[in-house]
Each structure stands twice: as C-alpha cells, then as structure tokens.
Amino acid sequence: MKKLVFVGAGSMAEAMISGIGASGLLPGKQIWATNKQDADRLRILEQRFGITTTYDLGQLFENADAIVLAMKPKDAAIAMEEIKHYLTEGMLVISVLAGVAIEAIEAAAEKSLAVTRAMPNTSAAIGKSATALAVNSHVSDAQRKLVQELFNTIGLTTFVEEYQLDAVTGLSGSGPAYIYYLVEAMEKSAAEIGLEKQTAKQLIIQTLLGAAEMLTQSDKEPAQLRFEVTSPGGTTEAGIKVLEQNGVQSAFVSCIKEATAQSKKLGALLGNELSAVKRPL
Ligand SMILES: NC(=O)C1=CN([C@@H]2O[C@H](COP(=O)(O)OP(=O)(O)OC[C@H]3O[C@@H](n4cnc5c(N)ncnc54)[C@H](O)[C@@H]3O)[C@@H](O)[C@H]2O)C=CC1
Numbered sequence: 001m002k003k004l005v006f007v008g009a010g011s012m013a014e015a016m017i018s019g020i021g022a023s024g025l026l027p028g029k030q031i032w033a034t035n036k037q038d039a040d041r042l043r044i045l046e047q048r049f050g051i052t053t054t055y056d057l058g059q060l061f062e063n064a065d066a067i068v069l070a071m072k073p074k075d076a077a078i079a080m081e082e083i084k085h086y087l088t089e090g091m092l093v094i095s096v097l098a099g100v101a102i103e104a105i106e107a108a109a110e111k112s113l114a115v116t117r118a119m120p121n122t123s124a125a126i127g128k129s130a131t132a133l134a135v136n137s138h139v140s141d142a143q144r145k146l147v148q149e150l151f152n153t154i155g156l157t158t159f160v161e162e163y164q165l166d167a168v169t170g171l172s173g174s175g176p177a178y179i180y181y182l183v184e185a186m187e188k189s190a191a192e193i194g195l196e197k198q199t200a201k202q203l204i205i206q207t208l209l210g211a212a213e214m215l216t217q218s219d220k221e222p223a224q225l226r227f228e229v230t231s232p233g234g235t236t237e238a239g240i241k242v243l244e245q246n247g248v249q250s251a252f253v254s255c256i257k258e259a260t261a262q263s264k265k266l267g268a269l270l271g272n273e274l275s276a277v278k279r280p281l
C-alpha cells in the first residue's frame with residue numbers, strides 16, 4: 001500500500017494513525033487525513049504523527065489505495081455525498097462506522113465498491129485493539145490480506161459475518177469504556193476508604209493487568225478464577241454479595257445488549273432500509 005486516506009480525523013482515526021505509524025507499516029507521510037473543518041486539529045495530527053493533511057479532495061484521493069471512513073454515522077450521508085465522485089473501483093473502502101451496513105455505503109456511493117467494515121476500539125492507539133472485520137464480495141484476496149495486515153498493526157484481528165458486527169460493537173467496540181467505568185468506580189471507592197489516589201491507581205491498574213493476564217494464560221473459566229479469589233466468609237464474598245444484590249452482572253448484560261441495539265439504530269442514519277444486516281436464517 002502506498003497511500004491510506006482517513007476521511008474524519010477524530011479519536012478513532014487518531015488511535016489508528018498512531019498504531020499504524022508506530023508499527024512502521026506505512027511511513028507517516030503516506031497516511032493522509034481530512035476532517036470537516038478543524039484545521040488546527042489536522043495541524044496537530046501532522047506534527048504528532050508526520051502525516052499529510054488537506055481539504056483538497058482531488059489531492060486527497062489521488063492514487064489512494066484505501067480510504068478509511070472515520071466520521072460519525074450521523075455525518076456519513078453528507079460525507080459520502082462529498083466524496084462519492086472520488087471513490088473508484090480499485091480503491092478499498094474501510095468503514096469503521098458503528099452500525100452502517102456495507103450495502104448502505106455502496107448505495108450512498110452509487111457504485112459497487114470493495115468495502116471492508118471494521119470495528120476496532122480505541123486501544124488501537126497502543127497496538128491493543130480488538131478488531132472484527134467483514135468484507136463484501138468485491139474485496140479481492142490481496143485487499144483482504146492488506147486490510148488484515150493493516151489492522152494487525154493495531155492489535156488483534158478477527159473476521160466475522162457482517163450481521164455480527166453490531167454485537168461486536170456493543171461488546172468490544174464500546175468495551176474499553178465499560179472497563180474505564182469500572183476503574184472510575186474503583187478509584188471513587190479508594191478515595192472513600194482512605195487510599196491515596198496515586199497508590200490506588202497503581203494497585204487498580206496492576207490488578208486489571210494481572211486479571212487480564214490470568215484470563216489469557218490460564219485455561220480456567222472466569223467464574224472459576226473468581227471462585228478462587230473468594231474465600232468462604234471472606235472479603236470478596238461480602239463484596240460480590242453487594243454486586244449481586246444490585247444486579248450488577250445483569251446490568252452489564254443489559255448494557256451490552258443496549259449498545260448492540262444502538263449500533264443497529266445508528267446504521268439507520270445512512271440509508272434506513274439498507275442498514276439493518278439481518279442474521280441469515
Ligand atoms: N471512538 C471509538 O471508540 C470508536 C469509534 N468508532 C467509529 O468511528 C467513527 C468516528 O468516531 P470518533 O473518532 O469517536 O468520532 P469523532 O467525533 O472524534 O471524529 C469524527 C471526525 O469526522 C469528521 N467529519 C465529520 N463530517 C465529515 C465530513 N463530511 N468530511 C470529513 N470529515 C468529517 C470530524 O471533523 C471529525 O474529525 C464513528 O463512526 C464511530 O462509530 C468505531 C470504533 C470505536
């Protein structure tokens with residue numbers, strides 16, 4: 001790949017640019033980006049990652065191998081209207097838009113295109129994204145390899161059926177936020193039980209890293225690992241009892257289902273009838 005173009009230069013684009021840049025797969029200069037109107041933001045990204053930015057769409061799309069659609073779903077219709085004439089058959093379109101169907105993107109572009117729908121997460125910034133990918137039939141084997149190589153630079157990559165991407169969005173696209181939410185709660189409680197912020201932060205982060213590593217290295221189920229922390233009549237048992245009384249586990253299940261449902265709704269922002277990708281019967 002010689003030229004990768006980001007249309008949209010917000011948090012997700014930055015996380016990807018940062019990860020791809022750090023991997024050395026593509027020199028910064030060959031990564032291009034544009035946004036709606038925030039020139040200061042583009043300048044910051046240029047300085048930070050050595051990328052090229054422009055508002056000249058002709059220049060932006062010239063000889064581009066792959067285009068990443070990285071605007072909010074609500075802005076996708078206008079953005080597609082602006083860029084559709086620059087999208088050509090040989091280009092690979094990579095959409096990170098939550099909920100928006102591949103067919104809706106092709107319909108908005110008014111042509112058949114090689115499209116990959118991807119759902120990464122913001123841990124891409126440090127090469128730790130969990131990314132799921134789905135491709136349409138116009139994506140060649142070489143493009144499939146290329147897109148996998150690209151997302152491998154920012155973490156773990158797996159291919160799924162397109163209808164599964166809303167679930168991926170609810171689970172791992174939004175997932176980092178759930179973990180940060182838990183950490184916020186742990187930090188709040190640390191303050192209330194008399195621990196200094198810095199000490200608590202260190203302990204919380206190491207606890208998370210340790211638990212993640214245990215989940216990776218051990219072949220035990222999470223429930224078994226939890227059981228092993230929980231001494232009868234001990235502190236964990238007392239704590240978890242409160243979580244159970246407050247329905248925290250089922251609240252998490254509802255949270256992920258709601259986020260999944262919201263992904264489906266967001267898809268409707270770019271072509272109502274085309275956006276809902278149904279599970280095959
Ligand atoms: N933030 C996250 O954790 C994740 C976000 N996503 C998806 O990534 C996409 C972007 O999300 P964020 O980066 O969080 O949003 P953001 O609000 O930080 O950035 C959106 C960018 O799109 C630009 N934009 C809007 N209209 C445009 C147009 N017509 N032409 C060019 N640029 C335009 C904005 O100027 C801005 O730079 C969304 O579709 C979201 O569903 C996917 C996975 C994770």
Ligand SMILES: O=C(O)[C@@H]1CCC=N1
Nearest residue numbers: 098121169173174175
């Ligand atoms: O909140 C959102 O809509 C985006 C998609 C997944 C994570 N952030």
